[in-house]
Amino acid sequence: MAISVNDQSARPLRRYAGTPTLAEINVIPLVDVVLVLLIIFMLTAHVMEFGLDIEVPRVRQVRDTAEELPVVSITRSGELYLNETPVNINELPQAIRQRFGEGAKAVYVRADRLVVFEVFAQVAAALGEAQFEVRVVTRPEEDTRGR
Numbered sequence: 001m002a003i004s005v006n007d008q009s010a011r012p013l014r015r016y017a018g019t020p021t022l023a024e025i026n027v028i029p030l031v032d033v034v035l036v037l038l039i040i041f042m043l044t045a046h047v048m049e050f051g052l053d054i055e056v057p058r059v060r061q062v063r064d065t066a067e068e069l070p071v072v073s074i075t076r077s078g079e080l081y082l083n084e085t086p087v088n089i090n091e092l093p094q095a096i097r098q099r100f101g102e103g104a105k106a107v108y109v110r111a112d113r114l115v116v117f118e119v120f121a122q123v124a125a126a127l128g129e130a131q132f133e134v135r136v137v138t139r140p141e142e143d144t145r146g147r
Contacts, residue, residue: 070096070104071137072127074111078119089122093130106133 073081080087087095111120124134
């Protein structure tokens, strides 16, 4: 039989007798993390909408070909050239077939940016009527944001 002097049978033994057990969750660190995430989201939301300003590398595509392609050039005054040779719009399909044969399926149209649209539309219509695929020649804009 055991005899206890201090009557410890009523209370369980604890490792640290002075600190009570915490039965509730501390939400202050959770609120801090949520507020930091909210601030980060608010600061980066406009970047996601408009995109990032990234300067991509420039490349130069080089194609080794001996094939001459049909290019119709339209000057500001409305003059037509087939690969630097003056040509009439009424004779344009025949001139292309004569110079490039029946193998030419597509014609590149290079027009000055200030040319009257009517001239461009007439050339495109004449080429389309002659069963040529019309491809418009453009050049990329120079990116001057980083300079």
